[in-house]
Amino acid sequence: MAINLQKGQRISLVKENGSTLQNVCVGVNWGAIEKKSWLGSVTKEAVDLDASCLLFDDAKNSLDVVYFGQLKSKDGAVKHSGDDLTGDLSGDDGLDNEIITLDFSKLSSNVQSVAFVLNSYKGQDFGTIPFASIRIYEGTPSRVNEVFATYNIAKGDNFGGHVAMVMGVFYKKNGEWKFNAIGEPTRDKKLQDTVETVRQNYL
Template sequence: MAINLQKGQRINLQKDNGSTLQNVCVGVNWGAIEKKGWLGGISKEAVDLDASCVLYDENKNPLDVIYFGQLASKDGAVRHSGDDLTGDVSGDDGLDNEVITLDFSRLNSNVNFVAFVLNSYKGQDFGTIPFASIRIYEGTPSRVSEVFATYNIAKGEGFSGHVSMVLGIFYKRNGEWKFNAVGEPTSDKKLQETVETVRHNYL
């Protein structure tokens, strides 16, 4: 399996030993914004990034949205670790602030697309966040087997000035799951807008 895909690359999830990928995680790690006070002190501004997952059928209709307000899909295949409202306030601890897990074996058969997106809840510009990275990997929240896509949105070209993005999309072709590493910011302000953007532009 290819490691560290570049934006726009596609892979199938067949592994070298003939088995297919079953468990995938999307982890997001970010930091609070440092602000200098008028007396020279430094304060921290909480940053609320929201990772979400959207399930679509073959006709591109959204079936389910897993986000901070609904932490599991109806079929139990997708689970969200919960809402982080602040980001790391004491520097980068190297840990994911939010993790979404996907178990392909439990996905309802009418799901044809699984999209992962990121939104800045308070509208804080990605370019103002001191560090923010996303990784999509095989494994569990406590065990990373193989990372196959990473994005650095705090330092990445093109993310400044945006508050939402499409991370990547798993899609089913001829009964097999494949992955498209999208990695593109969108002009959306809210999650519902991003759900529609994915539907019209990326599926």
């Protein structure tokens, strides 16, 4: 049974059978912007959204950033599928354009928080994108076992006028990993600004 979290909800990653979640995926699917000319013809404007993963220690120091320029964390626990520069040009294909995978068993022991963020590389407003959905789930890039959180940022009233957001944060408490579904836009323009926003406000 999927756990579809509301923004701000927190959950433990210990499952009903007593086992602990090991593999998490964050998938982002979005579409290119349609533009109609005064003659009625339709053109597509590519949309470059960037999913990134930020690793912090217990003192809120940034340890590592996995993004389109570094597709794997130093400890090998986090992997990025690669940069998608366009979005779906032919309508929603239902597939994630970018996927980040996290294997908790490989995380360095000093990692205390793992945050997932999304930035619009060219500054294209989330509210202008025809569809953009996020899902955070247990499984692999090709198999969804259980969904923890979903966000529809193209249709969300609070996302218009923003080009960055914090999707969610996994954090360690008393030796146990938990998840905070955040789903909030930020005023940041660049990834490095979002790293600082997460460090100051979401850990």
